[in-house]
Amino acid sequence: MAAAPAAAGGLMQLQPPLCVSPRASASCAPSIWGALPQLRRRRALARAASSVAAGEAEAYTEPELVLLEALLGIQGRGRAVAPRQLQEVESAVQALETQGGIPDPTSSSLIEGSWRLIFTTRPGTASPIQRTFVGVDSFRIFQEVYLRTDDPRVVNVVKFSESVGDLKVEAEATIKDGKRILFRFDRAAFAFKFLPFKVPYPVPFRLLGDEANGWLDTTYLSHTGNIRISRGNKGTTFVLQKSADPRQILLSAISARTGVEEVINDFISSQNGTKADLSILVGEWQLLWCSQTEGESCKNGSGNTFTMSMKEGAVKVGGLQFPLDAQGEFVMEILYIDNKIRISRINQHMLVHLRIANTT
Structure with a gap:
């Protein structure tokens, strides 16, 4: 074909x-x-509800649907966005943050698991993983959050393709309060499908000092546990989703x-x-x-x-x-x-x- x-x-x-x-x-x-x-x-919101929840029983509030509609079609997770589109996204984000989701999201089990990054306000910042990979549509970007283990971690994952492999950048995580997670990057590696071993990511985290440290505030976590809005210590806003819109x-x-x-x-x-x-x-x-x-x-x-x-x-x-x-x-x-x-x-x-x- x-x-x-x-x-x-x-x-x-x-x-x-x-x-x-x-x-x-x-x-x-x-x-x-x-x-x-x-x-x-x-009608658009009604169709969005039908599309987003196709085959599932998930319920989205209208403000959540407004955000998903505003994000649809934006290239590079925010790399290429028209001023009007950006204004619509920022307005939808602020509406959800004002409305509030689950209180103390870091204490909720719904924050755990793998989240797909669908938008960031600063895809070209100094963060190596953001600057290099986030703006590329053909790569899928995920953030894995594991707070209820003996080794709490936040892991940023770049999936290149099913046949190539992925990159994982890992950080030790500590819960500071109901919204904030403190983290320190400590290891990273490429896992290529065609190699029997991992290739270290060329960033010497131990030599970076405070540059390897950061924090992440969860400003909105939906009651279904499917939408998360977070803001980082460098002023970046992230919108993440567990079940992607079809x-x-x-x-x-x-x-x-x-x-x-x-x-x-x-x-x-x-x-x-x-x-x-x-x-x-x-x-x-x-x-x-x-x-x-x-x-x-x-x-x-x-x-x-x-x-x-x-x-x-x-x-x-x-x-x-x-x-x-x-x-x-x-x-x-x-x-x-x-x-x-x-x-x-x-x-x-x-x-x-x-x-x-x-x-x-």
Whole structure:
């Protein structure tokens, strides 16, 4: 199966007049473009709840869903983020911190275990692991917290791929109070799948003195134990999650260019034939990934299939925009859509798009 990521910077913008209608109908209802932003937001949050909790009974509060929606699609865990997106994330973080989660999170068993880093406010700080690895989408970053053992530890883990291996940077941990963990980095090593031994990480922690010490405050821990917000001694804010949003898993697979078809199939299957909501289709979408889809196993009802009549369009490359003679008609099948992600099939191609956020 041929597959290719979208070219960086390539963007096709579909501008009105664009007629979108169910295949069974011969005309377009203008009223579908008039949905109120507040209604779109409620629908987006409802879809987020369905997506995040697909196959699970986890409950998310609306402020938690607002944070997850704001984070979706941000590249490099915060390395590339538009000012408006950053403002939305910071506002959602502050709302959760003000609301408060579990009191004294360091005393709760819910803080234990492996946490996936999904956002940090300073991915390029002086921390070697942050500066080198955190901003790379194809790497997965985790933090393991073990406080109820004879050897309490906080471990930062970089997983390169299933076939390559990982890097673990470990620190001795001490609980100071209900929110703060004190730590001191003391060892690190690469574990490559193709080597029978570990390779030491080239940082002499014993020679770093106070530079190897730090602290981490947990400012929010959800009552489900699935979302954690922490702030470090260098002023960095971290957002971590135990069970990743399936949409984030999809974006990670696209970034790593591995297993995308399988992730899409699993994702579509989890939606149980949800009917497409046309009121959130209009706008600018960036193509992230496409593939030849002959033989794909995704199945959808005819209610999600639409006839597209394109009368005009434009191609954007950087800051330049060129008119596009794109008259014609084609069939687009919406496999999934929410306020951030669209999965569709056009002719024999399956496409994944990300909505373009305002950059101001």
